[in-house]
Amino acid sequence: MGLVQRAVEAAGIPTVGVTLNRSVTARVRPPRAVFLRYPFGHPMGEPLAVAQQTAILEDLLRTLETAGPGTIVEPGYIWKRHRFA
C-alpha cells in the first residue's frame, strides 16, 4: 500500500495511511502513517464500532494536518480493550 501512497503523494496530493505493520512501513517510508497494533483485516477497528472508526479517521485527519515527512503516529489503542467514547 505504501507504494501507491507514495505515487499519489508524488502527484501532489497529501496522503495518510493506516498501517498494521510498523516494520514494513518503516522500510517503505510513506509520507504519513498511523500505526495501530490491530489484527490484519481491521485497519479501522471492529465492525459496526462507529465511535472507534470515527476516532481512527480523526487520527488520520489530524495526522494530515500536523505530521512532517515520514511520521508514523501511534495512538496506542489496545485491541478490543480501549474504550472509545
Next chain:
Amino acid sequence: MARLANRVAVQLFRRLPWLGDLWAARRSFVEGGGIPWAPLRRPLAQCTVSLVTTAGVHVTGDTPFDMRDRTGDATFRVIPTGTPAAAMTITHDYYDHSAADRDINVVLPVDRLREAHTAGRVGGVGQRMYSFMGHVNGRHVKTLLEVTAPQVARQLVEDGADAVVMTPA
C-alpha cells in the same frame, strides 16, 4: 488444498501478530528512498478527501481480483462513492475479511468520511474510491509502480482530491 493452506495461514497471521513481523523481516520490499511530500494546501474543512484501499474491495459484478495468480494482481477497481455497502464485495484470499464483510467501513471508511463531511470536518468526499488487492509480488510490482499506481494518482488529480486517506487489508 492450496486454498485451505492459505486459509490456515490467514488465521495464523491474524491471531499471531509477530508472524507478520517475521514475514516482513524475511521478504524484500521496494524500499523508499526520499519521502515524497505534498503539503496540505488549505484547511481540511475546505478539502475534498478521497479514499484508496488495498483491501480488495470492488463493486459486486465488477471483474474480481485475480486469485489464481500466486504472485498477485496489480490492477485496481473504481468504486463510485455512492455505491451502497450491499453492492460491494471483497476478493482477497490473503486476509480474513469476515469483519469487513459485515461492515465495509472496517477497511473502507466511507460512511465515517461522509459523516466527517456532514460535520464540516472535511469539505467534501471524492466522487470515486480506488481499490487494489494488496498482494502484489514478482512482475506485478513493476506494473504497480509504473502503470497502475501512477494511473490512480492521475485520476485522483482529475477528481480534484485535495487529500487522500489510505487503508490496507
